[in-house]
Amino acid sequence: MKYMLIMNERDSDFALRNDPAKANAYWGAWSAYVAAVREAGISVSGAGLQPPETATTVRVRQGKTQVQDGPFADTKEQLAGFYVIDVADLDTALAWAAKSPAALTASVEVRPCLPPMPVAQ
Amino acid sequence: MPAADACGAMNPAYTRAHEVAVESRGRLVAFLCARFGDVALVEDALSDAFVSALRQWPERGIPDRPEAWLLTVARNSLRDGVRRRAVRERMSVQLESAVEPATREGAFPDERLPLLFVCAHPAIDESARAPLMLQIVLGLNAERIAEAFLVKPAAMGQRLSRAKAKIAAAGIPFSIPEERELPNRLEAVLEAIYGAYGLGWDDLETGGGLSGEAIWLARTLTQLMPGAAEAHGLLALMLHSEARRPARTESGVFVPLSEQDTAKWDAAMQAEAEAALASASRTGGPIGPFQLEAAIQSAHASRARTGATPWAGIADLYDALARLRPSLGVLVGRAAAHGSAFGPKAGLGALEETAAIKGRFDYQPYWACRAALQSATGQQASAREACRRAMELTRSIAARRHLEKRFLQE
Numbered sequence: 001m002k003y004m005l006i007m008n009e010r011d012s013d014f015a016l017r018n019d020p021a022k023a024n025a026y027w028g029a030w031s032a033y034v035a036a037v038r039e040a041g042i043s044v045s046g047a048g049l050q051p052p053e054t055a056t057t058v059r060v061r062q063g064k065t066q067v068q069d070g071p072f073a074d075t076k077e078q079l080a081g082f083y084v085i086d087v088a089d090l091d092t093a094l095a096w097a098a099k100s101p102a103a104l105t106a107s108v109e110v111r112p113c114l115p116p117m118p119v120a121q
Numbered sequence: 122m123p124a125a126d127a128c129g130a131m132n133p134a135y136t137r138a139h140e141v142a143v144e145s146r147g148r149l150v151a152f153l154c155a156r157f158g159d160v161a162l163v164e165d166a167l168s169d170a171f172v173s174a175l176r177q178w179p180e181r182g183i184p185d186r187p188e189a190w191l192l193t194v195a196r197n198s199l200r201d202g203v204r205r206r207a208v209r210e211r212m213s214v215q216l217e218s219a220v221e222p223a224t225r226e227g228a229f230p231d232e233r234l235p236l237l238f239v240c241a242h243p244a245i246d247e248s249a250r251a252p253l254m255l256q257i258v259l260g261l262n263a264e265r266i267a268e269a270f271l272v273k274p275a276a277m278g279q280r281l282s283r284a285k286a287k288i289a290a291a292g293i294p295f296s297i298p299e300e301r302e303l304p305n306r307l308e309a310v311l312e313a314i315y316g317a318y319g320l321g322w323d324d325l326e327t328g329g330g331l332s333g334e335a336i337w338l339a340r341t342l343t344q345l346m347p348g349a350a351e352a353h354g355l356l357a358l359m360l361h362s363e364a365r366r367p368a369r370t371e372s373g374v375f376v377p378l379s380e381q382d383t384a385k386w387d388a389a390m391q392a393e394a395e396a397a398l399a400s401a402s403r404t405g406g407p408i409g410p411f412q413l414e415a416a417i418q419s420a421h422a423s424r425a426r427t428g429a430t431p432w433a434g435i436a437d438l439y440d441a442l443a444r445l446r447p448s449l450g451v452l453v454g455r456a457a458a459h460g461s462a463f464g465p466k467a468g469l470g471a472l473e474e475t476a477a478i479k480g481r482f483d484y485q486p487y488w489a490c491r492a493a494l495q496s497a498t499g500q501q502a503s504a505r506e507a508c509r510r511a512m513e514l515t516r517s518i519a520a521r522r523h524l525e526k527r528f529l530q531e
Contacts, residue, residue: 001292003292088292088294089292089293089294090244090291090292090293090294091293091294091296093292094244110291112290112291112292
C-alpha cells in the first residue's frame with residue numbers, strides 16, 4: 001500500500017538549516033533518514049521542501065486567480081518535505097514516520113494514497 | 122417456512138442457525154476480517170450468509186459443518202463484491218487461499234485476538250474502540266451500543282462506520298503487536314473493555330449497561346492470552362465489582378461499600394475473581410494497574426470473611442497504584458483509603474494533594490469524599506457545600522438521596 005509521509009517542522013527547525021553551529025547535525029539527520037529509506041527500497045517519491053517563506057498560495061474564486069505570498073495556512077508547524085512509500089500496512093508506514101527527524105521535533109502525518117486515476121481514453 | 126410451527130415450537134433448523142450465529146459469529150468475522158481487511162464488507166457478507174442460512178437450512182437440512190457453509194457463502198459474496206469494486210486484488214487472493222482449506226476441513230484459526238487489537242489500534246478514534254469491539258466481536262447492534270454510551274444511534278452508527286472505513290482505507294494490519302509494542306497496545310484493549318464495563322455504573326436504577334458484555338470480552342481475552350497478567354487483572358476487577366452489584370441499593374437507596382450486606386455479594390463470582398487474580402500472579406510478570414485495582418477490590422471483599430476491611434493494606438495498594446497510574450479516580454480512592462486507615466485529617470491531606478496535582482474538576486467522587494472527610498473533622502459548613510456539589514454531579518437519584526440524607530439532614 002502506498003502512503004504519503006507528510007513531514008512538518010516548526011520555525012525553530014527551519015532555522016537550524018542556516019545555523020552554522022547546528023546545520024551539520026540537522027542535515028546529517030535527514031541524510032541518514034533518506035539513506036535508510038533508499039536502502040529499504042520502499043520509496044516511490046519524495047523531496048525536501050524549501051522553507052515556508054518561499055511558498056506562494058494560489059486560489060481561483062469567481063473566475064479570478066488570487067496569488068498570495070506565504071503557505072496556505074498560518075500554523076505553528078509547516079510542511080517541510082514528503083515521502084511516498086510503498087509498504088505492507090499502516091504499522092510499517094508509522095514506523096518509518098517515527099524514524100524521521102521531523103517526528104522528533106514536530107510531526108509527521110501518514111495518509112494512504114488513492115489508487116491511480118484510470119487514464120481517460 | 123416459518124421459524125416456529127403451529128404449536129409455537131421453534132423450527133430446529135432455525136434454532137440451530139441461530140445457535141451457530143451466536144457461538145461462532147466472532148470467530149467467523151475475525152477470520153474473514155484478517156484476510157479481507159474491510160470490516161464493513163465482511164460484516165455485510167456474513168449477515169447475508171446468516172440470512173441465507175435461516176432461509177435454506179429449514180428446507181434443505183442443516184449442513185454437517187454449518188460454519189464452513191457460512192464461510193463459503195460469505196466468501197462468495199465478498200468475491201463478487203471485489204469483482205464489482207475492482208479493488209484489493211491482493212486481498213482476494215489471500216481470501217481464496219485461506220477460505221478453501223477452512224471450508225474443506227471445517228475448522229479455521231481463531232483470529233479474535235488480532236481483531237481485538239485492531240479495534241484498539243492507536244489509529245482508531247479512542248471513543249470508537251469499545252463500540253467497535255462490542256459490535257464486531259460480540260455482534261451488538263449500534264442502537265444498543267449507542268444507548269449504553271449515551272449518544273444518539275445515528276451518531277454511534279457514524280462513529281462505527283468511520284472507524285471501519287479507517288481500518289480499510291489506512292490499511293491497519295490484522296496482527297498481534299510485536300513484543301515491544303504489546304504492553305501499550307494491550308493496555309488500550311483493556312482500557313476499552315473497562316470503559317464499556319463502567320457505562321451505566323453510576324446509574325443505580327437500571328440493569329447494568331454492558332457489564333455482562335465487557336466481562337465476556339475480558340474472559341475471552343484471558344483465554345486467548347493466558348500469559349497476560351493485566352488481562353486476568355481486569356477480569357478479576359470487573360468480577361469483584363459485579364459481585365457486589367446486588368448489595369449496592371436497598372429499596373432504591375444507595376448503600377455505600379462499607380455498609381453493604383456481604384450476604385448479598387455473589388460468592389461464586391468473587392471466587393472466579395480470586396481465581397483470575399491467582400492466574401495473574403502465576404504469569405510471573407510485573408504487577409500492573411489492573412491487578413492492583415483488583416487486589417484492592419479483593420481486600421474489600423475480604424470483609425465477608427473477616428468482618429473488617431483491611432484499610433491499611435488498601436492504602437498501601439493505592440499508594441502503589443497512584444505511582445503507576447495517578448488518575449483522578451485513583452487519587453481520590455487513595456485519599457479515602459488514607460482517611461479510613463489513618464484518620465480523616467490524613468485523608469484530607471491526601472485529597473488536598475490531589476487538588477494540587479489535578480486542579481479544578483467536576484469529578485463527583487472527589488466531592489463526595491471531601492464531604493465525608495470534612496464532616497469527620499468537624500467542618501460541617503464545607504462538608505455541606507461539598508455534598509451539594511457531589512449531588513449536582515450525579516445522575517443517580519439513589520446516590521443523591523444518600524448524600525442528602527448523610528450530610529444535609531441534621
